Amino acid sequence: MFALVDCNNFYASCERVFNPSLREVPIAILSNNDGCVIARSNEAKALGIPMGAPAFKFEKIFKQKNIKVFSSNYALYGDMSARVMNILSEFTPDIEIYSIDESFLYFKGYDKIGLEKHLQKMKKTVEKSTGIPISIGVAETKTLSKVANRIAKKFPKHTGGIYIIKNEELRLKALKWLSIGDIWGIGRQHQKRLEALGLQKAYEFAQLNDDWVRKHMTVVGLRLKKELEGEQTLGLEGITNKKAIATTRSFDYEYKDLDYITERICSYAIICGEKLRRQDSCCQSIHVFLKSNRFRENTTYHSRGFTVQLPYPTNSSLDLVKFAKKALHQIYKQDISYKKAGVIVSRITPENEKQTSLFTEENPKHFPLMKKIDALNESYGKHTIKFGNQDLKHRWKMRQNHLSQNYSTKLTDVIEIKAD
Amino acid sequence: MEFILILFSTLEELTFMRTTLTHIKKIELSKSLVLPLAEKITAGFPSPAEDFLDLSIDLNKEFIKHPNATFFGKVSGDSMIDAGLNDGDLLIIDKSLEPKNNSIAVCFLDGEFTVKRVLCEKDKLWLVAENKNYQPIPVYPENDFVIWGIVTTVIKKIS
Numbered sequence: 001m002f003a004l005v006d007c008n009n010f011y012a013s014c015e016r017v018f019n020p021s022l023r024e025v026p027i028a029i030l031s032n033n034d035g036c037v038i039a040r041s042n043e044a045k046a047l048g049i050p051m052g053a054p055a056f057k058f059e060k061i062f063k064q065k066n067i068k069v070f071s072s073n074y075a076l077y078g079d080m081s082a083r084v085m086n087i088l089s090e091f092t093p094d095i096e097i098y099s100i101d102e103s104f105l106y107f108k109g110y111d112k113i114g115l116e117k118h119l120q121k122m123k124k125t126v127e128k129s130t131g132i133p134i135s136i137g138v139a140e141t142k143t144l145s146k147v148a149n150r151i152a153k154k155f156p157k158h159t160g161g162i163y164i165i166k167n168e169e170l171r172l173k174a175l176k177w178l179s180i181g182d183i184w185g186i187g188r189q190h191q192k193r194l195e196a197l198g199l200q201k202a203y204e205f206a207q208l209n210d211d212w213v214r215k216h217m218t219v220v221g222l223r224l225k226k227e228l229e230g231e232q233t234l235g236l237e238g239i240t241n242k243k244a245i246a247t248t249r250s251f252d253y254e255y256k257d258l259d260y261i262t263e264r265i266c267s268y269a270i271i272c273g274e275k276l277r278r279q280d281s282c283c284q285s286i287h288v289f290l291k292s293n294r295f296r297e298n299t300t301y302h303s304r305g306f307t308v309q310l311p312y313p314t315n316s317s318l319d320l321v322k323f324a325k326k327a328l329h330q331i332y333k334q335d336i337s338y339k340k341a342g343v344i345v346s347r348i349t350p351e352n353e354k355q356t357s358l359f360t361e362e363n364p365k366h367f368p369l370m371k372k373i374d375a376l377n378e379s380y381g382k383h384t385i386k387f388g389n390q391d392l393k394h395r396w397k398m399r400q401n402h403l404s405q406n407y408s409t410k411l412t413d414v415i416e417i418k419a420d
Numbered sequence: 421m422e423f424i425l426i427l428f429s430t431l432e433e434l435t436f437m438r439t440t441l442t443h444i445k446k447i448e449l450s451k452s453l454v455l456p457l458a459e460k461i462t463a464g465f466p467s468p469a470e471d472f473l474d475l476s477i478d479l480n481k482e483f484i485k486h487p488n489a490t491f492f493g494k495v496s497g498d499s500m501i502d503a504g505l506n507d508g509d510l511l512i513i514d515k516s517l518e519p520k521n522n523s524i525a526v527c528f529l530d531g532e533f534t535v536k537r538v539l540c541e542k543d544k545l546w547l548v549a550e551n552k553n554y555q556p557i558p559v560y561p562e563n564d565f566v567i568w569g570i571v572t573t574v575i576k577k578i579s
Contacts, residue, residue, distance in 0.1 A: 021564070130488065414510070415533055417534060418533060419536075
């Protein structure tokens with residue numbers, strides 16, 4: 001059985017662990033640079049604060065409605081996430097960390113009653129040890145476990161935060177409840193197509209003919225249908241063998257300026273390098289893409305990408321920057337306003353399996369240099385050391401007016417305990 | 421013994437946690453704080469201690485039983501001095517432990533963290549200070565109250 005474990009209102013919950021007086025207070029978490037709302041507590045959702053609400057527009061409403069606002073504190077959230085995931089991994093060796101607050105777990109050899117008890121214990125241990133509440137959905141396939149999790153979360157009183165799709169009857173019931181658009185991985189285009197056909201619920205999608213689904217929604221759509229039928233087509237992804245690492249962002253405005261875009265691409269390449277080094281691997285291929293605004297009328301949507309195969313496997317930020325710039329020059333066009341850009345590195349190999357070649361120009365000094373840079377950035381804060389291509393002013397631009405402390409990772413920031 | 425006294429000058433280096441979001445590493449608390457037991461011996465014959473050179477004291481292992489549930493906090497005030505908790509001391513707090521009667525616990529009471537002994541008396545709960553100048557505090561159902569974690573160790577800087 002697959003279980004999807006999801007931390008409830010994760011960012012808000014992290015803030016509440018170290019500030020329990022916020023337990024019932026509405027909380028909104030802002031994106032980097034305090035731009036817009038990226039996470040909300042249930043109370044803030046109930047007050048009608050939408051996801052992505054621009055902070056400056058909502059400042060008044062935050063005040064009026066007594067919504068507590070935080071800058072995103074990724075040092076804190078990352079640490080709390082690692083604690084939760086570590087505890088989960090004590091309950092099963094098979095775990096795929098899907099995002100900062102979600103994991104797929106696989107449980108073998110439990111009967112249904114045994115599993116339920118095991119999960120209750122797991123939930124209690126996580127919540128007691130970290131203070132982070134979680135919801136658990138269990139089913140025969142990953143896609144169904146996602147549905148089960150939705151049910152667990154939606155009806156906490158009824159489910160106690162754990163919902164198992166135990167049998168055929170419950171599976172059908174769940175599919176009849178789930179809207180097409182809420183199927184995990186359905187995609188906007190497919191959703192539109194199915195809704196245009198008058199389908200509303202996942203159940204109706206699962207009733208479609210296999211051939212039709214394959215023809216119109218490719219094998220990916222068919223896989224989705226099988227998953228909903230309880231036939232497992234997705235397994236746990238290996239944790240260290242990520243096939244690709246992507247760093248992509250939408251810009252705050254549309255940009256034409258080559259210098260600006262170059263700076264962004266270089267920064268993304270550097271972040272990819274950091275991610276590679278953190279998991280001790282190298283990449284052999286780097287892909288850069290630029291996109292214009294898809295939602296803008298009167299202009300044609302422009303999207304181009306270019307892939308460079310690297311002469312040797314590397315995780316050196318300097319190398320990645322060099323090749324990313326090469327790729328960028330292949331695709332950049334002067335008269336286009338770009339809204340989104342990204343760097344994706346792939347063909348990932350473990351660092352220790354790297355083959356040294358006699359004839360390539362890999363600089364052996366990069367490796368120790370990168371180690372030093374990573375160490376410095378770790379102890380003195382991100383972006384302490386930057387590369388010449390990066391925007392050096394950026395450090396001062398980052399707005400974090402509502403940042404909480406690094407309670408769990410910095411001794412100078414730990415909670416103060418009154419003894420008076 | 422419930423408390424220890426340690427001279428710590430490199431607390432900043434006790435890098436508590438390394439996290440990556442894309443994959444997970446078991447938290448390695450033992451990385452940065454290892455004190456070697458064996459001294460260098462300069463005499464001319466091979467040291468009988470050589471075979472044991474890899475032994476070392478790992479304070480993290482000794483004092484942190486549940487790394488994923490362990491947090492730190494700083495004491496402010498003098499209500500617990502008779503239990504050895506002084507102003508400015510650093511507490512190691514284990515959130516996973518169940519409070520026992522008389523445990524020293526970090527509690528959240530009406531808007532702030534406080535450290536006290538937790539005393540259960542019939543159906544009443546008391547927070548008891550360890551300083552004769554302070555009265556026990558009764559906890560009522562209408563108080564906003566949680567036992568946040570159990571204090572397992574106190575760390576003091578002597579100089």
